[in-house]
Amino acid sequence: MIARLMVLAMAVFLVAFLVTPESFAGLFRPLTRNNAPAIYTQTGLLSLTLSHLWLVALAVTASTVTAVGLGVLVTRPAGREFLPLARTVTSVGQTFPPVAVLALAVPAMGFGAGPTLVALFLYGLLPIFENTLTALSTLPPSVVEAARGMGLTRRQQLWQVELPLALPVILAGVRLSTVISLATATIGSTVAARTLGEVIIAGLLSANTAFVVQGGLIVGLIAILIYEGFQLAEKAAARRIGLAPQH
Amino acid sequence: MIRIENLTRIYDRTPVVNDVSLTVGAGQIAALVGTSGSGKTTLLRMINRLVEPTSGRIWIGETDAATIAPHLLRRRIGYAIQGHGLFPHRTVGQNIATVPRLLGWSAPEIAARVEELLHLFQLDPAQFRDRMPHELSGGQQQRVGVARALAARPEVLLMDEPFGALDPVIRARAQGDLREIQRRLGTTLVIVTHDMEEAVTLGDRIAVMDKGRLLQYGPPAEILTRPATDFVQALIGTGERPFRLLSLTRVADIREDGTCDGPAVSPESSLRDALAACLWHGRDCLPVEGGGIVTLTALRARAEGARAEAMATAGEGAQSKAPQTGGAAQ
Ligand SMILES: Nc1ncnc2c1ncn2[C@@H]1O[C@H](COP(=O)(O)OP(=O)(O)OP(=O)(O)O)[C@@H](O)[C@H]1O
Numbered sequence: 302m303i304a305r306l307m308v309l310a311m312a313v314f315l316v317a318f319l320v321t322p323e324s325f326a327g328l329f330r331p332l333t334r335n336n337a338p339a340i341y342t343q344t345g346l347l348s349l350t351l352s353h354l355w356l357v358a359l360a361v362t363a364s365t366v367t368a369v370g371l372g373v374l375v376t377r378p379a380g381r382e383f384l385p386l387a388r389t390v391t392s393v394g395q396t397f398p399p400v401a402v403l404a405l406a407v408p409a410m411g412f413g414a415g416p417t418l419v420a421l422f423l424y425g426l427l428p429i430f431e432n433t434l435t436a437l438s439t440l441p442p443s444v445v446e447a448a449r450g451m452g453l454t455r456r457q458q459l460w461q462v463e464l465p466l467a468l469p470v471i472l473a474g475v476r477l478s479t480v481i482s483l484a485t486a487t488i489g490s491t492v493a494a495r496t497l498g499e500v501i502i503a504g505l506l507s508a509n510t511a512f513v514v515q516g517g518l519i520v521g522l523i524a525i526l527i528y529e530g531f532q533l534a535e536k537a538a539a540r541r542i543g544l545a546p547q548h
Numbered sequence: 549m550i551r552i553e554n555l556t557r558i559y560d561r562t563p564v565v566n567d568v569s570l571t572v573g574a575g576q577i578a579a580l581v582g583t584s585g586s587g588k589t590t591l592l593r594m595i596n597r598l599v600e601p602t603s604g605r606i607w608i609g610e611t612d613a614a615t616i617a618p619h620l621l622r623r624r625i626g627y628a629i630q631g632h633g634l635f636p637h638r639t640v641g642q643n644i645a646t647v648p649r650l651l652g653w654s655a656p657e658i659a660a661r662v663e664e665l666l667h668l669f670q671l672d673p674a675q676f677r678d679r680m681p682h683e684l685s686g687g688q689q690q691r692v693g694v695a696r697a698l699a700a701r702p703e704v705l706l707m708d709e710p711f712g713a714l715d716p717v718i719r720a721r722a723q724g725d726l727r728e729i730q731r732r733l734g735t736t737l738v739i740v741t742h743d744m745e746e747a748v749t750l751g752d753r754i755a756v757m758d759k760g761r762l763l764q765y766g767p768p769a770e771i772l773t774r775p776a777t778d779f780v781q782a783l784i785g786t787g788e789r790p791f792r793l794l795s796l797t798r799v800a801d802i803r804e805d806g807t808c809d810g811p812a813v814s815p816e817s818s819l820r821d822a823l824a825a826c827l828w829h830g831r832d833c834l835p836v837e838g839g840g841i842v843t844l845t846a847l848r849a850r851a852e853g854a855r856a857e858a859m860a861t862a863g864e865g866a867q868s869k870a871p872q873t874g875g876a877a878q
Pocket residue numbers: 559560564582583584585586587588589590591742
């Protein structure tokens with residue numbers, strides 16, 4: 302109950318801050334020196350936040366489609382041989398530093414959102430793929446057997462039984478990827494993607510701690526809220542399939 | 549009707565089901581028994597092609613099972629397994645509706661069928677239709693599993709240890725219900741069990757398997773009194789044999805005229821129950837509900853008659869090792 306209230310308070314604060322940043326100037330003033338501005342105004346914070354979220358949403362959607370697709374493929378009898386390959390690709394995507402991806406992608410794609418999308422996409426594959434794989438390969442055998450025995454086609458088994466039952470675990474993977482991407486997207490501003498990183502970088506360049514803090518604060522709050530939102534969705538999905546207690 | 553001809557399944561060069569032939573007549577129950585790993589499940593799963601036979605043929609009615617797409621074949625054959633396998637994300641009603649939906653029945657037809665089946669299995673539709681499987685007791689889940697298997701009125705029903713997880717009381721009731729429903733619908737049923745008791749109570753015929761081979765296939769009385777091999781004999785359990793034999797006959801069949809004191813037994817109960825009642829109450833005879841009596845002498849005569857038959861077989865056992873009786877019985 303207290304946790305819920307805190308989340309609610311955070312949401313209210315975030316919205317208020319994004320809509321009227323100036324009214325919170327007093328809060329950040331102590332962090333500035335030499336009468337520097339307390340609130341970043343070069344670009345509207347709201348518009349930066351929306352662009353940041355949009356970038357993350359695009360990247361995570363692409364990661365989800367790809368990783369779930371791969372997970373489904375390698376759990377089919379015909380695709381089993383691709384498992385080692387898929388594992389390698391997704392692990393490399395995770396271990397290769399996003400900054401290096403940016404550096405490599407800029408010459409090919411130019412400055413802007415493109416390289417950041419690629420970096421986030423690759424970075425987000427692993428958690429979703431691993432969770433999809435785990436979920437699909439640990440389904441209750443009697444349920445899968447029953448689905449086959451009732452005469453569902455392979456496609457019907459996948460869409461009507463396997464994926465709905467795997468959903469809570471897949472969602473947990475998407476949650477991890479989203480939270481990681483939210484933070485990682487800030488580095489996109491180094492190659493001119495419009496993200497909240499812009500505020501942080503501006504703060505670093507002008508030695509204005511207030512900017513750094515407000516950029517970080519917005520990203521942090523969004524991450525917490527999205528995390529909570531996903532957990533609610535996962536719980537709902539799990540309750541539907543009788544995994545969590547009903548209340 | 550199910551006809552199995554020279555069915556073999558080989559895994560890693562080992563035959564798990566080895567040249568099995570048997571016929572289950574329309575509306576009959578065949579109980580498949582045998583030790584763990586003898587190939588019962590594999591044999592059963594070949595009937596609806598969850599496992600593809602290495603060689604041999606299966607006929608469902610007039611259809612060669614190999615000639616239709618597996619998923620279409622399976623929609624014609626009911627299938628119930630141990631642990632019920634209910635879809636946890638679907639309501640009871642949706643679970644039961646699975647195959648009718650696949651077959652494209654209309655919504656009102658499906659709703660009516662779900663209602664009918666819930667009644668048949670003594671689950672109040674208003675109360676149970678919209679529940680999720682995890683909101684049911686084990687016995688209720690198992691009943692829904694069987695109802696789902698019967699939903700599209702299959703002519704053939706396959707069951708793999710459906711009652712394995714139930715406690716003895718519920719189990720006995722589930723067996724009784726199954727028997728009654730199967731009789732009413734005229735379904736041909738193959739049930740795998742490793743409980744000889746269950747096989748004797750339910751089966752019109754019992755198939756005994758060992759190491760992939762069908763050792764004997766015949767009516768319970770024949771399996772009990774004339775076991776084809778030592779293995780079959782061991783499986784029956786010699787100590788239990790007289791009781792199992794008595795459990796095959798109803799009190800009504802040996803009722804005599806007369807009167808005597810003591811608590812009445814039902815004419816539908818088995819001789820085994822009647823014997824137990826006589827012993828428990830310390831009486832030589834008991835009245836039968838609706839008139840007549842059953843005597844300890846008659847009960848003993850029955851058990852001895854069975855023994856005489858068994859001994860006769862032991863004598864001729866040297867000549868006929870494995871009588872393949874009942875192979876083509878309808
Ligand atoms: N997919 C498979 N691959 C290899 N061997 C298998 C496979 N399925 C079954 N077997 C083997 O076939 C044999 C028979 O198995 P089956 O499941 O038919 O036995 P069962 O009679 O049903 O036993 P239980 O009473 O324990 O259920 C076992 O030795 C088993 O290990």
